[in-house]
Amino acid sequence: MKDIIDGFLKFQRDAFPERAGLFRELATRQAPxxxxxxxxxxxxxxxxxxxxxxxDLFVIRNAGNIVPSYGPEPGGVSASVEYAVSALHVSDIVICGHSDCGAMTAIASCTCLDHMPAVAHWLRYADSARVVNEARQHKTPLERVQSMVRENVIAQLANIKTHPAVRLALEEGRVSLHGWVYDIETGSIDALDGATGRFVSLAAQPHVCATPASHAHAA
Ligand SMILES: [Zn+2]
Structure with a gap:
């Protein structure tokens, strides 16, 4: 804990003064x-x-970068999504998985989670990704996990589209969805190309998008 408090003291001494103007601007409003x-x-x-x-970023973080489908009893993730889209009017939503994800590894390797019932319950929101991934052939356990990470991003992109605020924003062409997978060792990102359903290098194809905000009211 000492490291964390020392870090805060360093922030107050060095980093905060450098951004004093920015924080003054942000003191009463945000527009991520x-x-x-x-x-x-x-x-x-x-x-x-x-x-x-x-x-700059409105952030939601949880085990497995999961977005539960919208339902009659929406929880904290749903509230944050709704606020970001309906109140803050974000123009882009990124769902970002990552390499060596513990949550996705547990699913892909059918790890017994009886001793972590909350985790087990939470990861059920990745069931559609799990069944798709289990139906596939994988050469190695690593490949099975990597595939699970990608399928989970695709599944959560589908889940977030069940949220009324997101559906409306997509319908009105004012939000784009992005599905990313970050590689910890190399610092690279692969992004889902919605046109092909494949993940491609974001560095090579920086304009790639899972669902572009381009089809607003064609009629
Ligand atoms: Zn993870």
Whole structure:
């Protein structure tokens, strides 16, 4: 804990004064451009990977970068999604999985989670990804996990589309969805190309998008 408090003291001494103007501006309002949904994993830091400053990203993090489908009893993730889209009017939503994900590894390898009932229950929201992944052939256990990570991003993109606020924003062409997988060792990102259903290098194809905000009211 000492490291964390020392870090705060360093922030107050060095980092805060450098951004004093920004924080003054942000003191009473925020206008983030994107909702970023990622795993809680300590090795993926959204603001670092995307080089964003405070105020830029509205972030939801949980085990497995999961977005429960919308239902009659919406929870915290649903409330945060709704607020980001309906109140903050974000123009982009990124769902970002990552390599070596503990949650996805547990699912892909059918790890017994009886001793972690809350985790087991939470990961049920990735069931559609699990059954698709289990139906596939995988050469190695590593490949099975990597495939699970990608399928989970695809499944959560489907889940988030069940949220009324997101459906409306998509219908009105004011939000785009992005499905990313971050590789911890190389710092690279693969992104889902909605046109082909394949993951491609984001560095090579920076404009790739899972669902573009392009078909607003054609009629
Ligand atoms: Zn993870």
């Amino acid at each position: 451009r994107a909702l970023f949904i990622s795993c809680s994993d300590s090795r993926l830091v959204p603001e670092l990977v995307t080089q964003r400053e405070p105020g």
